[in-house]
Amino acid sequence: MTGSPLLALPGAVVGEGLDAGVAAHYGNPMVEQRRLEQGRAFVDLSHRGVLTxxxxxxxxxxxxxxxxxxxxxxxxxGAEALFLDASGHVEHAVHFVDDGGRTWLVVERDEAAPLAAWLDRMRFMLRVEVADVTAEVAVVGVMADPSALPAPHAADAIVWHDPWSAASPRGYQYARDPQHPASAWNWTELVVPRAWLSELADAVRSGRAEVAGVLALEALRIAAWRPRFATEVDDKTLPHELDWLRSAVDLHKGCYRGQETVAKVMNLGRPPRRLVMLHLDGSDTVLPVAGDPVVGEKVRPEPAPGEATERRVVGRITSAAMHHELGPIALAVVKRAVPATIELIVESHGIDVAAAQVEIVPADAGAAVEVPRLPRLGVRP
Structure with a gap:
């Protein structure tokens, strides 16, 4: 698979790490954010993996x-779904679309081969065939309907509409904010023949289309509290911790691997960690990177004169971006017990960055059903 033709556009800056192979931006990420948010631009996601x-x-x-x-x-x-391990930890996050003859699975680039291999092992005697078609097709995205792409691409594409924009009636939302930012998240992904990328590049050059880099998408995603597998997930992640029950889990469905843990945490327990959004102090122009520690200061009730406060690591940064309206923001996974009112500090590049948290999964998120308490022995009504 060769590099994307859209990297040859004027001003294109190649992405790094998880987003290597596509453009991080085309010269002005802030302007690109506004274009993308207004539905005027598309994003090259041709580094994503696609299975059928x-x-x-x-x-x-x-x-x-x-x-x-x-x-x-x-x-x-379309739908979003997770494949979990036996303990309920997230192993794969997949965007599904069925066209009547085949089911399309869009995943992160590094997940395509492992997921294809796992699915192939699970076929047994069933009449199914799994294929990795990443070399033949590409993914592009728009923050609107597919009309942001020049015709005839929109009409011929496989289209996946992100369900994150509204909580599923068969799922569950931990976030309590009545003004959930996902209401403005109108994300759509299109699977197109890879050869069309050259045509899209020509459309940009001729002024028939506008393009935005993945930095613009990441900033809008973080502002919408939208989890991404490649950034927010580690080997301990439960769907509840990222508020992923709202779009990727059907709580009326049973009999799948990890389902017992999903039900147990939902009905009887608490998510051991929780996702928060952080508003970062931008005075030092330092933007944290994934993995930077999030710390809290433990203050004693009556500290001795000159006594230093004790710092404790309470979480880690998963994603960070510069938003065109909110300024520097980040998503972080922190310990459940971290109070919602505590001010946090992100240690990044040798500098302390003050951070104010916005709850996504609340600190007091608990069981969704009340468990009756049995009276203690000897107690009379």
Whole structure:
């Protein structure tokens, strides 16, 4: 798979790390954010992986393993689902679309081969075939309907509409903010033949289309509290910690790997960690990177004169960006017990960056059902 033709556009700066292979920006990330937010630009996501599953058993087979109900997908309908391990930890996050003859799975680049191999092992005697088609197709995204792409691409694409914009009635939302920022998140991904990338580049050069880099997308995603597998997930992540039950889990569905843990934490327990958004002090022009520690200061009730406060690491940065309206912002996963009112500090590049947290998964998020308490022995009503 060769580099994207969109990297040859004037001003293109190649992305790094997780987003290597596509443009981080094309000269002005802030302007690109506004264009993307207004539905005037598209984003090159041709570094994403794409799998297909064909065969008459494909939907019931995928449904048996995924956290989301997939057996009822109508042609053209999409969904988001997670594949979990036996302990309920997130192993893969997938964007699904079925076109009536095959099911398309869009994943992070590094997840395509491992997921294809795992699915192939799980076929048994069922009538399904798994294929990695990343070399043949590419993904592009728009913050609107597909009309942001020049015709005829929009009409011929496989289209996935992100369900994050509204909580699923068959899921559960931990976030309590009535003005959830996801209401402005109108994200759509399109799977197109990879050869079309050259045509899209020509459309940008001729002024028929506008393009934005992945930095613009990341800033809007963080502001919408939208988790991404490549950044927010580690080997301990439970869906509850990222408020992912709102879009990727059907709580009325059972019998899939990890389902027992999902139900237990939902009904009887508490998420051990929680996702927060951080408003960062931008006076030092330092933007944290993934993995930077988030610390809290433990203040004694009556500190001795000159006694230093004790710092404790309470979490880590997962994503950070410069937003065109909010300024420097970040997503972080912190310990459940961290108070919502405490001011946090991000240690980054040898500098302390003050951070004010906005709860996504609340600190007091608990069981969704009340468990009756049995009276202690000897107690009379």
């Amino acid at each position: 599953v064909t065969g008459p058993d494909r939907l019931t087979w995928l449904n048996s393993m995924a956290s989301q109900a997939l057996d009822r997908l109508a042609p053209g309908e």
